[in-house]
Amino acid sequence: MPGKWLLLKAIACFGILILTQKNTGLLCFIRKIYSVFNTKYFQDGDIIIGGIFTVNRYYDGDGFRHSCYLPIPHYYRYMLTFIFAIDEINKNPNILPNVTLGYHMHDSCNDVSKAVQSVLQILSGSGDTVPNYSCRDRDKLAGVIGDHTSESSLHVFDILNIYGYTQISYGATDPLLTNKHLYPSFFQTLPSDQTQYLAIAKLLAHFGWTWIGVITSRDDSGEKRSQELKRKVAVYDICVEYIIYIAPDRNVEGQETELKNIERFNKSTSKIVVLCSISLATILFFGQACNGHHDKTLIVPAGPILHILLATKFKTSFHGSLVFSPSAKNIPNLKTFLDNISTSNHPNDLLQEHILAIYFKCLTSDPLFNLEIENSYTITLHPCNSSVKLSQLGNTLYNTEKFGTAYQVYKTVYAVAHSLHGIQLYMSRYPGNSYLRSYMGIKKVTEPLCL
Incomplete structure (x- = not known):
């Protein structure tokens, strides 16, 4: 009980x-x-x-x-x-x-x-x-x-x-x-963030970068990550010029606060920026602040979201960035399995159909689902044959x-x-x-x- x-x-x-x-x-x-x-x-x-x-x-x-x-x-x-x-x-x-x-x-x-x-x-x-x-x-x-x-x-x-x-x-x-x-x-x-931030601190020390800025999310997780990073880099006499906190929901941030953050970022003298929290909001903030033209190097720990956002309109803002990522391994037969996934051999999978609807504008097997997708994404769907596969998205969106x-x-x-x-x-x-x-x-x- x-x-x-x-x-x-x-x-x-x-x-x-x-x-x-x-x-x-x-x-x-x-x-x-x-x-x-x-x-x-x-x-x-x-x-x-x-x-x-x-x-x-x-x-x-x-x-x-x-x-x-x-x-x-x-x-x-x-x-x-x-x-x-x-x-x-x-x-x-x-x-x-x-x-x-x-x-x-x-x-x-x-x-x-x-x-x-x-x-x-x-x-x-x-x-x-x-x-x-x-x-x-x-x-x-x-x-x-x-x-x-x-x-x-x-x-x-x-x-x-x-x-x-x-x-x-x-x-x-x-x-x-x-x-x-x-x-x-x-x-x-x-590995935990402690291991990743120790690696980042050693990277900064190796190149003699002792003056950095930090971008993180405005929540408990972002606060913990930024403080952990500060502790790790302090061991190597590296100083943090600023920490910019970005709200997970940018609509909550307010335009005035966002403009102040962008101004603070652009007026800063540090040329190295460490992204502590990888999220849609923090990535988009960096892209918007740089607007494709910047003299700063971004360092990014391993984490979700990043790879997909590099294909957005802010892609040029990330040129020259240093990104940590998990080591890639080979999994026998998985490539063939992923390449061959389609609605014919993997039917009744609304998630797959949802993706095909967004990227190829294919009708799904559910009429109500089709209406919801068309209304939500403002697109017009059409019939597709089973030859349309996720592998046609390419390795940027669907790496096999x-x-x-x-x-x-x-x-x-x-x-x-x-x-x-x-x-x-x-x-x-x-x-x-x-x-x-x-x-x-x-x-x-x-x-x-x-x-």
């Missing part, structure tokens, strides 16, 4: 909880964040691996009455890599023989509330979201992979930790997440040659599979022992909760 109320408290913080009184007592349901662009992927199996990915962007303003829009093809690859890895493991007789892995994935849209909604849905099963209950015949969930960012990963952990589920993020870098006292069941594949973050996703799936395989071997040697993982607190219920 304490775990249940802790969960309800966590949900209530995000304003998505509804309590209703019925004959069976006090019940809780989740008010889902409406979006015709919401996507989920489910494939049943003996064991389910959950996945939370950031593919769409979050927007809540004029012109869009939904929260998820403009999916990034490059990020869609991560979902496909997740599916590819699970299918590959299922075909491998040497890993989890006689066991079929399934998956349950959601797009968090880079929004904390949507990420929390997604993990609650994964915990409940493929039907309705019922907090603190699993609506499966038996609980099959082994753990959850995701999310891409530290902020949403932190909130997902708050839910999963109640039940002791393992979480592995393929993109989180917040140093706080390495604290095993606070986050005992959280794992990450990328190099796998950096995609490799991290691939690695996390195999990490879970090998762990389960180890448990399977242990159980075969000691059949008297019950399954090592006890899913305490998740309850199987029947109607009317599970529909």
Whole structure:
């Protein structure tokens, strides 16, 4: 019971909880964040691996009455890599023989509330979201992979930790997440910000750059990152001339504040700028402030968003930048898998159809979805044949040659599979022992909760 109320408290913080009184007592349901662009992927199996990915962007303003829009093809690859890895493991007789892995994935849209909604849905099963209950015949969930960012990963952990589920993020870098006292069941594949900022400090010292500016986001994450960077560079006698904080939502910033920030940036004497927080707002600020003409060198840590924004109208502003990125690895057969993805061999995938609609103006299989896309993006859709593929977008938007973050996703799936395989071997040697993982607190219920 304490775990249940802790969960309800966590949900209530995000304003998505509804309590209703019925004959069976006090019940809780989740008010889902409406979006015709919401996507989920489910494939049943003996064991389910959950996945939370950031593919769409979050927007809540004029012109869009939904929260998820403009999916990034490059990020869609991560979902496909997740599916590819699970299918590959299922075909491998040497890993989890006689066991079929399934998956349950959601797009968090880079929004904390949507990420929390997604993990609650994964915990409940493929039907309705019922907090603190699993609506499966038996609980099959082994753990959850995701999310891409530290902020949403932190909130997902708050839910999963109640039940002791393992979480592995393929993109989180917040140093706080390495604290095993606070986050005992959280794992990450990328080095923390501390490691990245130490590398940046050594890079600055190597070139003798001792006078720098910093751009970061105006939130707790941006504040922590900028202070961590200041500590690292101070060791090498490097001084920070300014820190410009950019609100995640540029509409909140206000034109006057934005103009002051641009003026401060252009009047600064430091020629080196470190981007602490990689977001749409901070990238666009730098591009707008430089306007294609600048004498400053931008240094960018590894992180999301950047690669896709280099293809925007501000591309020339990033010429001469130094960018850290995860090392790329080869994944056999993944290139062929990604190149051949189409509506004919991957049907009923609205996320893929959404991307094809935006970039190729192709009609989707859902008439209502077509109307929503045409109204939201102010475009006219037309019929396309199955020869139109995502690979035609090219490597800038849909890279099938190099796998950096995609490799991290691939690695996390195999990490879970090998762990389960180890448990399977242990159980075969000691059949008297019950399954090592006890899913305490998740309850199987029947109607009317599970529909």
